[in-house]
């Protein structure tokens with residue numbers, strides 16, 4: 207890659223995506239900022255000679271193809287795709303509607319699948335590129351209630367990216383998963399978080415308390431999205447970007463706890479685990 211690269215960022219009308227687009231522009235890169243509303247992009251980022259605003263709902267595969275085509279038409283290439291768009295369907299699994307669960311998967315698993323599928327032919331032609339996917343610590347470990355759909359989508363995107371890495375590496379294409387802890391964006395605001403309607407008496411008290419706990423975190427998250435965006439621009443320029451980046455001290459804790467848990471689980475029934483082969487194998 208040359209010093210000036212071409213970025214495509216999803217969900218760049220508000221939240222972390224705006225910071226990523228701004229940090230990439232500040233570093234001298236060209237940016238295709240995409241969002242469901244292009245007006246939101248211009249309001250957030252203003253006009254810039256290296257900026258192209260494109261409408262993209264990540265659940266729409268054809269719009270993803272069109273966004274990549276617009277990128278190549280304007281800037282001639284696509285170097286860094288950032289799968290960032292996200293939302294949060296929150297609730298106890300039994301109280302969540304199937305539609306809400308599916309909508310989480312459509313946005314935060316099939317969204318990255320759709321946009322990555324659209325981007326790879328261009329990156330393969332170039333024999334270079336980086337696919338960055340903003341996952342979550344909830345893609346490493348589920349650390350609380352209300353996370354079934356969100357964690358399912360984030361664990362899904364972890365598997366998708368990890369499995370994709372070896373397939374595209376021969377073409378000079380890299381992948382990088384980013385697992386943020388709590389960052390102060392709009393994710394926990396009513397615009398991005400939808401709580402399941404309380405419907406089951408057995409859950410009533412816990413639902414009330416858990417909704418209150420999540421709501422009380424809105425606006426108080428420790429992580430600074432501007433610092434994360436700058437870190438991502440830095441990491442993306444490395445000759446060997448990390449396969450995973452724990453974003454935040456809380457994320458490092460989650461990684462370490464999960465690693466320790468997995469080691470303990472591998473060991474817990476070692477005798478039984480290691481004696482499951484055919485007798486002649």
Ligand SMILES: NC(=O)c1ccc[n+]([C@@H]2O[C@H](COP(=O)([O-])OP(=O)(O)OC[C@H]3O[C@@H](n4cnc5c(N)ncnc54)[C@H](OP(=O)(O)O)[C@@H]3O)[C@@H](O)[C@H]2O)c1
Pocket residue numbers: 216217218219220221222223241242243246262263264265289290291292293313314317340341342343385386387388389390391392393394397398427
């Ligand atoms: N903030 C955190 O603490 C945290 C922690 C871990 C992971 N993350 C992940 O970080 C990413 C960015 O989230 P954020 O924290 O910046 O949240 P945010 O402030 O709520 O922003 C979410 C962005 O995603 C966009 N979006 C939602 N659905 C979309 C769709 N179908 N198509 C296109 N854009 C869509 C939203 O656009 P609209 O304005 O159109 O809704 C908005 O720009 C997400 O993947 C999230 O899961 C965040």
